[in-house]
Amino acid sequence: MSAPRQVAGPVAPPRVSARRRRPGVIALSLALIAAGGAGVAVLLLQVGNRTEVVTVIRDVQVGQVLTEQDLGTASMALDPAVKAVHSDDLDSVVGKRAAVELKPGSLLAPSQVTKDSLVKAGEQLVPIGLKPEQVPATALVPGQKVQLVHVPAQGSTDTDKTSNTTPQTIDGRVVKASGAAPGTGVVVVDVATTAEDGPTAAAWVSAGALRLVLAAPGGN
Structure with missing residues (x-):
């Protein structure tokens, strides 16, 4: 007579010990996450505050009447202390005269244009x-x-x-x-x-x- 077959019992899963995280590592991780979020916030703020302004793209002599071909637009983060003509006002400066000599690549300031002729009647x-x-x-x-x-x-x-x-x-x-x-x-x-x-x-x-x-x- 053959020996009785042994039936294997249930296999217990291996025990995994929980790793304890050191408080210093956790603090450092939180600091990096916070710093990254602040950097993204600053970047988004700078992008959001960009202003469309009028630029000079051709040489314009003093007294010369400004045309659309003399001007362009650009988007930039503008310091509040800088006075520049906004792109929405471009049509208002076309047809005016340059009160000073204008150079390509410069921002157009309101004080640099005038509606008056520099040589008046008489x-x-x-x-x-x-x-x-x-x-x-x-x-x-x-x-x-x-x-x-x-x-x-x-x-x-x-x-x-x-x-x-x-x-x-x-x-x-x-x-x-x-x-x-x-x-x-x-x-x-x-x-x-x-x-x-x-x-x-x-x-x-x-x-x-x-x-x-x-x-x-x-x-x-």
Whole structure:
């Protein structure tokens, strides 16, 4: 007679011991998660605060009328202290004149455009060449008030007669000032004067008997 067959009993699953997490590891994990969330929040905030602004894409001279071809738009995170024309207002600046020289790649500020002609009705534009020693240290900007002073030309026989008299002056306003010419350093300044004073100022320039003086702040 054969031996009775043994029946295997149920197999108990292996016991897995629970691993205890160290408090330091848990704290570090929570800190990394928090830092990552803060970084994402800052990134989303920066993206959300981007502003559509108007940019300059072509050279624009002082007094030139702005066209759509001169301007473009860009989206950027803009500091509240920076004054720029928003893209929604682009149509409002097209057709206005550049109050200053505009360069490609720059933002367009409201103060850089004007609806007024820089040479008004009844005025004349007088170009004045200034030698390096005659150029003021203060930068000449459009709209700046100046005086054109008549001075005796070198070698003039009227020097003694006019030395004790008040020189003749003409009020003017800077429309544009060029950069210094290579080699000579001469700066050409376009000055607007009244139609009556324009020919006189031009004659002084031709005779080399004119000097440009900056008017005091608040002066006419």
